[in-house]
Amino acid sequence: MEKKHAYKTLCKKSCQKVTIMLKDGCSAVEAVSAAVVSLENSLLTNAGRGSNLSLSRKVECDASIMDGRTLNFGAVGALSDYMNPVLVAKELLLHQNNENLSLHRISPCVLVGEGASQWARSRGLKSIKSDLLVSENALHTYNKYKRKVEEAENDPRKFLQREPANNETLHSEAKEMEKNPCISSEAWFPGDESLKLDTVGAVGMDCCGNVASAVSSGGIVLKHPGRLGQAALYGCGSWAQNSLSSTEPAVAVTTSGNGEHLIKTMFARTCAETLISNTDGVTGLHYVFHTKFLESPFLIHTSEKLAGVLAMKFDPVSNSVEVLWAHNTATMVLGYMSTHVTKAVTMFSTLPSSVDPGHKPLIQGSLLKLHNKIT
Amino acid sequence: MEKKHAYKTLCKKSCQKVTIMLKDGCSAVEAVSAAVVSLENSLLTNAGRGSNLSLSRKVECDASIMDGRTLNFGAVGALSDYMNPVLVAKELLLHQNNENLSLHRISPCVLVGEGASQWARSRGLKSIKSDLLVSENALHTYNKYKRKVEEAENDPRKFLQREPANNETLHSEAKEMEKNPCISSEAWFPGDESLKLDTVGAVGMDCCGNVASAVSSGGIVLKHPGRLGQAALYGCGSWAQNSLSSTEPAVAVTTSGNGEHLIKTMFARTCAETLISNTDGVTGLHYVFHTKFLESPFLIHTSEKLAGVLAMKFDPVSNSVEVLWAHNTATMVLGYMSTHVTKAVTMFSTLPSSVDPGHKPLIQGSLLKLHNKIT
Numbered sequence: 001m002e003k004k005h006a007y008k009t010l011c012k013k014s015c016q017k018v019t020i021m022l023k024d025g026c027s028a029v030e031a032v033s034a035a036v037v038s039l040e041n042s043l044l045t046n047a048g049r050g051s052n053l054s055l056s057r058k059v060e061c062d063a064s065i066m067d068g069r070t071l072n073f074g075a076v077g078a079l080s081d082y083m084n085p086v087l088v089a090k091e092l093l094l095h096q097n098n099e100n101l102s103l104h105r106i107s108p109c110v111l112v113g114e115g116a117s118q119w120a121r122s123r124g125l126k127s128i129k130s131d132l133l134v135s136e137n138a139l140h141t142y143n144k145y146k147r148k149v150e151e152a153e154n155d156p157r158k159f160l161q162r163e164p165a166n167n168e169t170l171h172s173e174a175k176e177m178e179k180n181p182c183i184s185s186e187a188w189f190p191g192d193e194s195l196k197l198d199t200v201g202a203v204g205m206d207c208c209g210n211v212a213s214a215v216s217s218g219g220i221v222l223k224h225p226g227r228l229g230q231a232a233l234y235g236c237g238s239w240a241q242n243s244l245s246s247t248e249p250a251v252a253v254t255t256s257g258n259g260e261h262l263i264k265t266m267f268a269r270t271c272a273e274t275l276i277s278n279t280d281g282v283t284g285l286h287y288v289f290h291t292k293f294l295e296s297p298f299l300i301h302t303s304e305k306l307a308g309v310l311a312m313k314f315d316p317v318s319n320s321v322e323v324l325w326a327h328n329t330a331t332m333v334l335g336y337m338s339t340h341v342t343k344a345v346t347m348f349s350t351l352p353s354s355v356d357p358g359h360k361p362l363i364q365g366s367l368l369k370l371h372n373k374i375t
Numbered sequence: 376m377e378k379k380h381a382y383k384t385l386c387k388k389s390c391q392k393v394t395i396m397l398k399d400g401c402s403a404v405e406a407v408s409a410a411v412v413s414l415e416n417s418l419l420t421n422a423g424r425g426s427n428l429s430l431s432r433k434v435e436c437d438a439s440i441m442d443g444r445t446l447n448f449g450a451v452g453a454l455s456d457y458m459n460p461v462l463v464a465k466e467l468l469l470h471q472n473n474e475n476l477s478l479h480r481i482s483p484c485v486l487v488g489e490g491a492s493q494w495a496r497s498r499g500l501k502s503i504k505s506d507l508l509v510s511e512n513a514l515h516t517y518n519k520y521k522r523k524v525e526e527a528e529n530d531p532r533k534f535l536q537r538e539p540a541n542n543e544t545l546h547s548e549a550k551e552m553e554k555n556p557c558i559s560s561e562a563w564f565p566g567d568e569s570l571k572l573d574t575v576g577a578v579g580m581d582c583c584g585n586v587a588s589a590v591s592s593g594g595i596v597l598k599h600p601g602r603l604g605q606a607a608l609y610g611c612g613s614w615a616q617n618s619l620s621s622t623e624p625a626v627a628v629t630t631s632g633n634g635e636h637l638i639k640t641m642f643a644r645t646c647a648e649t650l651i652s653n654t655d656g657v658t659g660l661h662y663v664f665h666t667k668f669l670e671s672p673f674l675i676h677t678s679e680k681l682a683g684v685l686a687m688k689f690d691p692v693s694n695s696v697e698v699l700w701a702h703n704t705a706t707m708v709l710g711y712m713s714t715h716v717t718k719a720v721t722m723f724s725t726l727p728s729s730v731d732p733g734h735k736p737l738i739q740g741s742l743l744k745l746h747n748k749i750t
Contacts (some may be wrong), residue, residue, distance in 0.1 A: 060490075071673045073639065077452075077603075078487055105524075106595070106635050108602040112453055113488035115435075115601015149480075220481070226490015227483040228452075233609055234638050244672065260481050263609050264448065266641075297619065298446045 004333075006044055008346040011335040014038040015344035018204070023339045028204050028212035028240075028252075029067050029090065035202035036063070036086040036214045043135050047200045048083055050135040051218020053142040054225045059133040061085040061218055062232035065093050068211035068240035068250060072096045076120075077112040077232030078225070081127040086216045088120045095123070110232065138218075145222050199231060201238065201254030203312045205321070207339075209374040211252040211314065213238040213268070219259065229259025235269035236262050241276075243316050250314040251275045257307035257329060264298040267307060275313050281322035282365045285309065289326050289361045304358035308332045314374070321368045325349065328361040340371050379708075381419060383721040386710040389413040390719035393579070398714045403579050403587035403615075404442050404465065407627075410577035411438070411461040411589045418510050422575045423458055425510040426593020428517040429600045434508040436460040436593055437607035440468050443586035443615035443625060447471045451495075452487040452607030453600070456502040461591045463495040470498070485607065513593075520597050574606060576613065576629030578687045580696070582714075584749040586627040586689065588613040588643070594634065604634025610644035611637050616651075618691050625689040626650045632682035632704060639673040642682060650688050656697035657740045660684065664701050664736045679733035683707045689749070696743045700724065703736040715746050 018035045026034075040048025051059045063085035064075035074092030079085045088111075096107045111119050117127055201215040215237040219229045230236035236259075240252040251272045255262050262268075270292045271285065278284030289307070299305055308327035315321075323336045330351055337344040351362055393410045401409075415423025426434045438460035439450035449467030454460045463486075471482045486494050492502055576590040590612040594604045605611035611634075615627040628643045628650070637643075645667045646660065653659030664682070674680055683702035690697075698711045705726055712719040726737055 054490075070676065071639070078490060105597065106633055108599050109635050109638060110603040110608070111599060111601045112603060113490075113601050115429075115453060115488075115599060119599050119601065222480065224483050224486060224490060224494050226486040226488050226494065228485040228487060233485070235610065235641060258481055260484050263484060264446070266610060266644075269641075301445065 032214040039200035047216040052221040063216035199256030203252035213240040230262035239268035326363040407589040414575035422591040427596040438591035574631030578627035588615040605637035614643035701738040
């Protein structure tokens with residue numbers, strides 16, 4: 001119960017911090033990256049410091065960011081020595097916006113491993129010692145599951161034994177909109193028996209109607225070193241695109257859950273496409289979660305499919321924003337806030353007790369009328 | 376002129392080798408990976424040994440493979456110590472097909488850097504010393520462009536100076552179909568003045584009507600270490616999906632060109648989607664190249680957009696295969712062959728001299744009636 005409160009408080013603080021920045025006129029890209037930074041900085045989440053440890057007992061982070069205005073994208077994968085992987089992804093994004101490499105070389109959009117660290121250092125971003133990203137909790141979890149895996153692999157009868165499906169995955173906080181960020185985080189409660197899931201993310205819109213999305217993840221516990229999850233892959237962990245006309249919506253999406261399943265369904269982009277073409281956000285999210293994820297031919301051989309989605313859709317005609325979320329993980333913490341209110345709305349969303357995680361999702365949304373006309 | 380012949384011979388040999396395998400009943404996945412292996416092994420191509428060197432004077436390879444039957448996908452990125460990156464990607468793919476990790480952990484689909492090498496070694500794939508992948512030609516090119524970049528960066532007037540657009544990019548060979556592989560390779564002619572492009576790839580279908588696609592690339596010369604191109608990213612460098620019914624087509628696509636542009640347009644998947652929904656392959660490829668690449672809102676700020684596509688579409692109703700290719704690079708070598716002919720068709724496709732590379736594509740196709748009914 002106390003943990004729930006801690007997660008909600010973290011999200012609330014993050015929402016409120018970013019709302020102040022947006023009031024001061026910061027861009028959507030700045031807003032979502034700042035939101036993710038505050039979630040990465042917390043030891044509660046599986047992103048940045050406190051991330052899950054890989055099989056080789058190391059933190060390896062993925063993060064990406066997409067700018068709805070330029071449609072540029074920056075991502076890092078398997079990054080081991082940065083407090084805030086999302087800031088490296090943002091730097092890659094901004095570098096593309098101001099591209100001027102000599103001899104018309106093209107700015108990279110995805111960098112991984114030590115190469116990504118080198119690039120970030122060359123751009124003035126300070127790395128830290130890899131060990132400093134390892135938290136006590138992460139180490140505890142690592143030791144516990146390492147032992148379980150070893151036991152299971154030494155005993156073929158246990159090999160396919162199922163963990164109890166009571167994983168407390170989380171998403172974070174809530175707000176109102178008009179130049180708003182939406183923030184989600186997913187993490188694991190120490191003490192529960194499931195394999196820890198991942199991902200923090202944020203979507204947001206600035207005062208000019210530009211949208212952005214960011215995502216950051218330590219990946220699944222005991223992942224193989226060098227494994228990339230959805231957070232590092234284009235179209236999978238984050239998606240954002242501005243309105244293309246005065247009648248078309250702007251959409252931003254961030255996803256969490258089982259990385260490989262979110263990759264194979266390109267779930268962030270797929271959700272965005274559906275939200276753009278569907279009038280009602282909740283109906284659209286319902287359709288896309290069932291048809292393009294749970295029943296996807298790309299996951300036909302997969303029995304348990306876990307996903308969480310946080311999305312926003314701005315309709316320029318009605319000058320309103322739908323904040324939307326869906327998850328079939330046991331829980332998800334989320335939050336939203338706009339610049340004309342003083343308090344974030346935070347929420348600890350929980351699947352009904354009759355529903356097993358990995359199947360039917362909980363889908364909800366909140367419609368927010370904007371005060372000022374976005375132009 | 377002699378180089379053209381060498382590229383065509385390489386493709387021809389590769390086609391003929393794979394056709395024998397297909398006659399013996401090998402799978403589409405085996406066929407396309409074997410085709411790419413033979414192209415990686417050649418010093419002529421920018422894949423495997425002989426790849427472009429990164430800024431830190433090292434070979435770093437990307438490769439991926441997709442199985443149209445299971446819709447599984449395997450990819451490696453920034454791999455420095457394997458002769459055949461595509462075989463590591465294939466191993467990741469096959470591992471997913473037979474997934475049985477203890478405690479229901481999920482098999483990775485993308486691994487990068489040293490982690491990818493470790494995983495491959497643990498699966499019995501033999502690595503080699505990184506230096507052995509560096510060819511004399513690649514070193515020559517590296518030194519030349521390193522000097523040019525240094526000169527340009529020391530002289531702001533040269534900073535945005537354009538290289539002559541006479542790059543001899545290549546794609547490889549041509550054949551007939553019915554259980555056929557299509558093979559493409561793109562590389563650089565020593566002596567020309569452009570920055571070297573990338574990628575070898577293959578698409579193919581086996582006797583059961585399963586399709587597959589594979590791609591492998593050393594990336595662009597002087598790329599930043601850790602940079603991933605389209606060959607490592609889902610939906611961007613390779614795509615394959617079987618017929619979902621007795622009337623729907625099966626499609627496989629492989630792409631080459633500027634990696635970042637192929638990523639932002641998810642070009643392999645986008646081409647596949649269009650080919651599935653369009654009756655005529657050439658018309659479909661024309662539409663997708665113009666609308667979804669050259670005029671794509673995702674590349675709106677990009678002046679020169681280079682792509683090459685090799686695709687195949689099997690229509691179960693007419694029991695025929697369209698082999699399709701398109702490129703707006705100066706050249707592309709390609710080939711195709713089916714199991715009921717003894718000779719590969721190879722082709723050195725060249726843009727008309729009136730057309731500058733980076734703009735209007737050359738799009739062509741060949742319709743092949745199959746002898747035996749695919750069931």
